[in-house]
Amino acid sequence: MSGWLVRCGLVGGALCAALAAAAEPRQSGVEFMSPATQALQRDDAANPAFLWVKGGAQRFEAACARCHSVADMRGVATRYPAWDGALGKPVTLSARINLCQERHVDAAPLAAESEALLELESFVAHQSRGLPIAAPSDPKLARALQLGAKLYVQRMGQLDFSCAQCHDAHAGRRLAGSTIPQAHPTGYPIYRLEWQSVGSLQRRLRQCQSGVRAEPYSYASDELTALELYLNQRAAGMIIETPAVRP
Amino acid sequence: MARAILTVPAKARVGEVVEVRALIQHPMETGYRSDAAGQRLPSDLVRRVECRFDGELVLAGELHAAIAANPYLAFALRVPHNGTLSVTWQGDRGFTHTESARIDVT
């Protein structure tokens, strides 16, 4: 299936696009990867991201298990970013973990992209593997969704590209040797081969911004949270794969 | 604390050949990268990995900088009897870690 679609992308055939759209037109980034990388993701014993999931399990046991069972965590990642009443705005899963740290564990928040935060996020999100991303339905999220939708089509950077230009208009076609995926956040946190490490969706978004020579939004900023929220709405119904491997 | 995962069946028949997969978290820093300030990051590698079953050698490996980060190894073990499979990684700066798993024969 993935090879088929890549060849269609190269040919740029309208017929292929029409055929694809007749079925589910959305595809996870896993479909755009080489067979070797797909195999890496599918094998839990070989997928390096499981080192982080394992670390997260230990941290969860030490800090979170006083309030939460592991079973409680199933489904949580499908509905984040979510509204936080006290802050009065949406928060991502990693922000939520940090709010728990401050409010309930009486510990300092964990630094963005720190091993501790990535491990916990990997472990929690992994509990939702196989479940579909939930469409954000809370009416309080509407404004953030609008912001996210706006940012997604906004041109930025010296190269003056928007997310939509690559990931909607040119998904499936090639950019400097790689196939452009559709940008669905189905497997985060991911083990990115380029990073040789696990990283968050926000790290990936910031890297895309650097890629078009734009100043990246800060970690945990309202902009990145809004983008995450919008991407989840766009990917609603797609299955979570965490922990995914991506090139 | 190094994270490592050893995947091996918990049970096997005597003489059965089983698959062993070993994964350890380690950057395998090559010594060729520089940080944002342009300073060369010193090399930091896992140099040796040894897998033994109740002390007897299954496989040993000498690793170099060309081994990818978070080194992965997959190989076959012929299970002689009940026992413990141990994989030990050793590397620069005194790095050492052992991960073990028990295999019972049926």
Add this chain to the structure above:
Amino acid sequence: MMRRRQLVLAPAAALLCRPAHATPATLQAAIEAFTGGAPLREGRIRLDVSTLVENGNTVPVSLSLDGAGGSGTSDAVRRMALFTERNPRPDVAVFEFGPLAGAPRVATRMRLATSQTLVAVAQMVDGSFWQHRVQVIVTLAACVEGG
């Protein structure tokens, strides 16, 4: 041209970026260090690697004895070694098979700085050496890492 190529190579070769790299001569020297100068024949060992690699940072490779079917005894092989032609250094790994090895095979993941030849060499128990060479093409990640 070389400088621009280095820049474009940055993502896949980020871990291996430096001006020099192994040459056919250093590759040959590394292989000879392993064989002790003994004659090297083609065959018996098999190197499995994707010939088109999308990202050189993590490339699965597998070494086995050809025709062994991945099972059977490993009495015949003592060690297996892997070398590269164009990484900064030619050595990748050397594996030694012990008495409890269940099959003459091992798989790992390596880094490839650029398109090149990989060489797998087996040292058999009878003292003979065998090789298998594979040409690999490495394509590159799209965006240069910014953050």
